[in-house]
Amino acid sequence: MIIDNIIVIFVAIILITYLSINYVKKYVPVNLLLIAICSFSLGVYLPVVFYDVQLRLRFQIPLGIGIFVLPCIVAILQYNNISFGKNLLYKRAEKYYNNKKFSKCINTLEKLINKEGRKSETLYLLAKCFYETEQYTRAKEVLYEVIERDRENSNAYFTLGSILEKENDIDSAIDMYQKCIEIDPSFYDAYEVLGILIAGKGDYETAEELYKKAIEYHAESYELLYNLAMIQLELGKTEEAEKNLEFALVINPDINEAIYSLGNIKLLKGDYKEALKLYNEITKSENYGLKAYYKIAIIYVTKNEFDRAMAIIEYLINQDKSYIDIIENEFIFNAMRSRIDAFLKNKKEAEDIENEKEQAEIEYRKKTRKNWFGRGKDEQDENKESSILYDDIDITRTGFRAEENQNNQ
DSSP: OHHHHHHHHHHHHHHHHHHHHHHHHHOOTHHHHHHHHHHHHHHHHHHHHHTTOOOOHHHHHHHHIIIIIHHHHHHHHHHTTOOSOHHHHHHHHHHHHHTTOHHHHHHHHHHHHHHHOOOHHHHHHHHHHHHHTTOHHHHHHHHHHHHHHOTTOHHHHHHHHHHHHHTTOHHHHHHHHHHHHHHOTTOHHHHHHHHHHHHHTTOHHHHHHHHHHHHHHOTTOHHHHHHHHHHHHHTTOHHHHHHHHHHHHHHOTTOHHHHHHHHHHHHHHTOHHHHHHHHHHTTTOTTTHHHHHHHHHHHHHHTTOHHHHHHHHHHHHHHOTHHHHHHHTOGGGGGGHHHHHHHHHHHHHHHHHHHHHHHHHHHHHHHHHHHHHHSOHHHHHHHGGGOTTHHHHHHHHHHHHHHHHHHHO
């Protein structure tokens, strides 16, 4: 009887130890409950054995289940990688990923992989963590494994393409993006990036066809419409580009890039009224405001409205001096070149005078400071209120004295 009790206690301790190790190694939350039940049951069983208490059968059965049966069954299931809480663990990893806690996400996924094996879903999330933490080599290794396990995983091809693009392996990246849209013809991001890469190689015809196909799946995308219009402008298809820009602005009227490009088309067609209207819409834009003003100046010169053109030119040059060279090299401003040259000459003379004043002020301050420090302390105290530099000098001298006192101490 004593031997039987010792065996039961020994087995219970082994089960508690095994469940504890599994909780730490594989992160099985249910083990915490099982460890608590088994430990409680063992805590009750020990004094019963020690004091030789005779329990009724209705107490012996739950005690036996808690010490031996339940933890033994769960331990066998976990040994065969069959356990509760798998979805809970993956959801926890997803939560870490969404909250940008990538290190915790990686640790959780590694526990999940040890627990249930290398499944493509788990591996892809792990690869994304490596990607976000710029561990591109590790991310590529995992992504190739994901693709090997699941040839239809378009997301894996897209992420792999992004890594190859960062590594400047453009041809391989294009192959990945093309594979991505072969699997999923509606994959928006793949179309957008692929079109940019192909256009960057100078193959505008292919890029145009690609964007047209993408718009079949995403007719509401103003980004794709804008990109298509830019490709068509490169191909000289001005009319088609104009229509696509107008469509894009119907979907989103606040695309400054599209407004500016459409204004350029109207300007080239000689539709100055419509061009002015478009340029005036974006004069407050940080990126396109000055560019729009420059085009407005060109329109006013073309219409022989030189006073308006000159006002715009003066504003441009005052805001950004780089426009001096741009305007000097633009032949269309030759009709009012004398007025522009006169303005630039007056501006330079005014700046020279201002610089001379600033230099004189600097020299005066240097001379005043030199004279001030050349006086005795009593003389400084007598004249300190008449010195424009008194406050600054007083603070500086205090700093010097504090440093001297510190050194003497």
